[in-house]
Amino acid sequence: MDHFLQFVIASIFLFSINEVVDGLACNWGLQASHRLQPDIVVKLMKDNGFNKVKLFEADPDAMEALAKSGIQVMVGIPNDMLGPIASSVSVAERWVDKNVSYYLSNRGVDIKYVAVGNEPFLKTYNNKFTQITFPALQNIQAALIKAGLGRDVKATVPLNADVYQSDSGKPSDGNFRPDIHTLMVSIVKFLHDNGAPLTINIYPFLSLYADPHFPADFAFFDGGAAPVVDGSISYTNVFEANYDTLISALEKNGFPSVPVIIGEIGWPTDGNINANPQLARRFNQGLISRINSGRGTPRRPTLPDIYMFSLLDEDTKSIDPGNFERHWGVFYFDGAIKYQLDLGGGRNLTAAKGVRYLARQWCVMAPDANVADPRLPQSMSNACTYADCTSLGYGSSCGQLDARGNASYAFNVYYQTMNQQKGSCERFDKLSVITRIDPSNRDGSCRYEIMIDTGKHEPAKKPRTSAAGKITTAFSAAVLLLKLLLWG
Numbered sequence: 001m002d003h004f005l006q007f008v009i010a011s012i013f014l015f016s017i018n019e020v021v022d023g024l025a026c027n028w029g030l031q032a033s034h035r036l037q038p039d040i041v042v043k044l045m046k047d048n049g050f051n052k053v054k055l056f057e058a059d060p061d062a063m064e065a066l067a068k069s070g071i072q073v074m075v076g077i078p079n080d081m082l083g084p085i086a087s088s089v090s091v092a093e094r095w096v097d098k099n100v101s102y103y104l105s106n107r108g109v110d111i112k113y114v115a116v117g118n119e120p121f122l123k124t125y126n127n128k129f130t131q132i133t134f135p136a137l138q139n140i141q142a143a144l145i146k147a148g149l150g151r152d153v154k155a156t157v158p159l160n161a162d163v164y165q166s167d168s169g170k171p172s173d174g175n176f177r178p179d180i181h182t183l184m185v186s187i188v189k190f191l192h193d194n195g196a197p198l199t200i201n202i203y204p205f206l207s208l209y210a211d212p213h214f215p216a217d218f219a220f221f222d223g224g225a226a227p228v229v230d231g232s233i234s235y236t237n238v239f240e241a242n243y244d245t246l247i248s249a250l251e252k253n254g255f256p257s258v259p260v261i262i263g264e265i266g267w268p269t270d271g272n273i274n275a276n277p278q279l280a281r282r283f284n285q286g287l288i289s290r291i292n293s294g295r296g297t298p299r300r301p302t303l304p305d306i307y308m309f310s311l312l313d314e315d316t317k318s319i320d321p322g323n324f325e326r327h328w329g330v331f332y333f334d335g336a337i338k339y340q341l342d343l344g345g346g347r348n349l350t351a352a353k354g355v356r357y358l359a360r361q362w363c364v365m366a367p368d369a370n371v372a373d374p375r376l377p378q379s380m381s382n383a384c385t386y387a388d389c390t391s392l393g394y395g396s397s398c399g400q401l402d403a404r405g406n407a408s409y410a411f412n413v414y415y416q417t418m419n420q421q422k423g424s425c426e427r428f429d430k431l432s433v434i435t436r437i438d439p440s441n442r443d444g445s446c447r448y449e450i451m452i453d454t455g456k457h458e459p460a461k462k463p464r465t466s467a468a469g470k471i472t473t474a475f476s477a478a479v480l481l482l483k484l485l486l487w488g
């Protein structure tokens with residue numbers, strides 16, 4: 001065989017190795033009324049080639065499930081803990097001791113990063129966390145070093161891409177936001193000195209959501225958009241342009257080589273006219289193919305680690321940013337597949353296995369109830385106060401329902417959220433009944449959910465809720481009870 005042919009064959013071989021997924025990374029959020037059992041989630045990640053995960057807090061059940069899983073973990077510190085950690089070294093040391101050292105050494109959780117806060121400099125926070133984030137980062141870093149973990153575990157701060165900007169729109173003009181410029185330079189220098197990465201969340205969907213004139217094709221990876229020309233470089237998607245704006249900002253401020261992690265990126269499937277499975281598939285397929293290609297951007301030839309947002313839907317997230325906020329999952333809340341993805345290496349998505357559901361029954365509007373019944377709007381509104389009705393709005397998956405379908409949707413989601421509890425379908429002034437016929441539409445685009453049976457999931461083990469946890473739980477239960485009484 002001549003050398004050239006050998007070379008070609010070797011290249012094809014190397015190329016195909018490169019094509020096989022080296023591993024994907026995702027975010028695992030827990031703000032759901034019916035959480036999927038943690039060991040099922042871990043299995044789901046492994047089945048789909050996710051070998052890195054980011055958690056928003058050191059949830060004990062999630063951490064235990066990740067023990068000896070082979071999945072690398074970035075564990076987060078919620079923003080409400082930044083204050084105490086910033087003002088006390090010993091609070092930081094206790095956090096590291098309990099939430100890093102313990103899981104790493106005693107449980108075999110492969111913790112690689114601590115994420116200090118979550119997008120603390122978002123403009124919508126009105127500087128609430130601006131002064132405390134850096135001191136909290138410094139205290140956690142010092143605590144990691146004191147615990148002997150300075151080498152193995154790195155502290156970072158996940159920031160929204162709104163910490164940098166380009167006034168001209170060209171990536172090469174990128175710099176940090178003027179109001180936090182000095183702070184950003186200090187943080188980046190600190191990360192650099194400690195060999196830690198900068199973590200940035202980038203959301204092309206939000207670019208489109210915020211600006212109706214945003215060129216939609218530019219949000220995706222498949223080209224087709226008029227390029228943004230920046231000197232000799234043409235950008236055809238917002239991810240590259242946005243990421244290189246950050247790289248320019250780093251270069252301009254003297255840190256050309258500080259490593260970067262993309263902490264969140266993704267596309268929601270419901271709750272907005274641009275949030276649907278088709279567009280989410282287009283975006284995430286482009287993203288995964290890009291990750292598998294390993295190809296970086298014009299300013300950074302190697303692609304950073306990219307954590308997809310998110311693994312699962314979360315039906316109790318705040319919808320202040322928009323109704324789409326509860327629908328970022330690649331999977332539904334129960335690990336069911338929303339749309340198919342080619343993961344590379346001939347692999348497709350695999351749904352969660354072993355999920356146990358409540359009975360196959362729904363709460364719907366009674367056939368003899370009238371849509372003009374004056375009590376209907378209030379009943380629906382009550383149901384939607386306690387359950388997630390974000391699929392009902394304009395442009396959403398159940399946005400085409402008639403008034404009867406609407407009411408049924410609301411009654412059902414309430415009934416399921418209340419675990420089909422006795423009496424929970426009877427709350428609606430005799431406007432509702434239980435049925436065993438699935439009201440979901442035939443093509444499955446509008447789902448009348450059945451929730452996971454969380455009762456059957458409770459593993460037989462000692463309760464480990466702390467006193468503080470119990471008080472909060474009891475308090476929330478009391479508040480809910482009070483609300484229900486006031487409504488009833």
Ligand SMILES: *[C@@H]1O[C@H](CO)[C@@H](O)[C@H](O)[C@H]1NC(C)=O
Nearest residue numbers: 057058059078094095098099
């Ligand atoms: C560990 O993290 C959990 C989850 O965020 C938190 O509730 C707990 O207070 C932390 N432990 C310490 C000692 O800070």
Ligand SMILES: *[C@@H]1O[C@H](CO)[C@@H](O)[C@H](O)[C@H]1NC(C)=O
Nearest residue numbers: 339340341342346347348349
């Ligand atoms: C992956 O999914 C696509 C689209 O649903 C399907 O056409 C294809 O046969 C699947 N491939 C495998 C390997 O399951």
Ligand SMILES: *[C@@H]1O[C@H](CO)[C@@H](O)[C@H](O)[C@H]1NC(C)=O
Nearest residue numbers: 392393394401402403404406
């Ligand atoms: C159904 O409910 C949604 C959300 O509450 C509302 O926007 C829509 O107008 C309703 N449709 C009908 C036909 O009542």
